Amino acid sequence: MKPIRWGIIATGSIAHKLASDIALVPDAELTAVGSRQLETAETFAAQYGARRSYGSYADVAADPDVDVVYVATPHALHRENVELCLAGGKAVLCEKALALNGNDAEAMATTARAAGLFLMEAMWMRCNPNIRALQTLVDGGAVGEVRQIDANFGFVADKPPEHRLFDPALGASALLDIGIYPLTFAWLLLGAPTHISSSGQLSERGIDLVCESVLSYDDGRVARIACSMIEELSCTATIEASSGRIEFAPRFQEAREFTVTTDAGRSTYSDNIRGRGYVHEIEEVHRCLREGRTESSLVPLDETVALMRLMDTIRAQIGSTLPGDDVV
Template identity: 45%
Template structure:
């Protein structure tokens, strides 16, 4: 890796890849040097759009590029295991979009491969790197809310989406849970860790993916999380954390909030607002900065998005899908 700049390769050319690449170009210590897609035309169009010097019409060529320090994998969920594994096998560090994979088995295979090769690997759970979410986490860890009793979070968007859309296509890992539900579940994990119990119910599409899913997670401490995700209804996308001595409310966009409010008995509510100096609150730059910090430090995983957390979240998502009956083509566990 170069001392001054981290050289990025981007694998896939969809909307999230474009958003992340745009944010990388705003960082002075990041350089996007290559992009890969399944076709030359798509890779070249993306390269021209962002001024990327090398474009590959196959993933293996990007993985073999010795001038790439880390590959950002932005394919649909079903391809994460294959794409990230290809890059790790070739000796490339990887930042892989969420959900990390389609199930815990595949996630474990990637983690084992990265550890065997001594390579950096991180799930692109940008929420964990958000400065305001980090502040909330610090308040919880410092006991500002006392003993945590309840977490609530929801994420729903209003379709309707046609059966061919990736959100309804089983072949692309469709459904609300892996695309949107990963955020409420990850938020609950951030606050309370891995649950000891999971209960879930879903409304399924004719294709067999979940249109909406409700979840209740429980912990041995007595704490509970009430979570919801949907691709058939727009929800507030709000979250709250309630403890024995206070509560935090995030009124909207909880995974990249503009603000949250801390309520404690006998005190005036305290508002925490995103710092404009941190850049746009919907920016992916914070996770990119954390990746580059880790690479420069020689770390193989991030303390903000540890691999143990990503594996635990995948186990919870597996448990939910087992209960609601969602299975993807060719999936084994």
């Protein structure tokens, strides 16, 4: 089978994680890596066996031997970098969150669709086989009707003030960076809420450091989500249903296993999560490209855009703003 050839834009920690998992996929080949500094790209390429290294992102987008580009830059650069790759005729996997806001996300989706090119947000949790098993279990009525979801993700970001996690110009936001996990988890099982109520804590520069939201539904269901970059949270997820309870252990977003408790007893579900967990999204990209698809059914673009708009609402409620929020 002809390999699918990957390019990577940017060489931060998340790029290292994806590159290490690309090596675990038999029909994947890391062809090119681009950085703002050629020396950095060369070091990265040597570590992961990429055949080419570039001192610019544009060179990766223009490389005729690259089939798909992984965009691993900060949030604020996603739209620019994705559109650069699409203009180069490349399929794109873009790190989550897809964009700074819903308007940017919709514009990116429109550009990809007009070009007939593949675009997917790298929400790797949605490709996890245990998350897919969870959806099948819940859809099949194994625990009855889902009534309440509680999920959180929090850590102490021990980084200098100029780090991307705290720089508004780079799209700093606890919600965009980690809150997207509990929010997506709730969306997968409950869909779009009818009411949202949020509170949070902002930095001196106006970014959200802490965010807590209650998502309510007309039928009485509710999801409570929380994220923080200044406090360690349990990083767990719990689903309360009419006939049972489902629990994910800490670092729920990795979904290594989950436990189901019903009147019939207690069962643990697990699958072999390969590598760092990114293998499954790489394989989903490959499946889509080999089948000629321009969008993933596991990470649909319309849902990605809708979730971005939901995060717009949450940030507005807590007063967190980012450059370009008001630009259509």
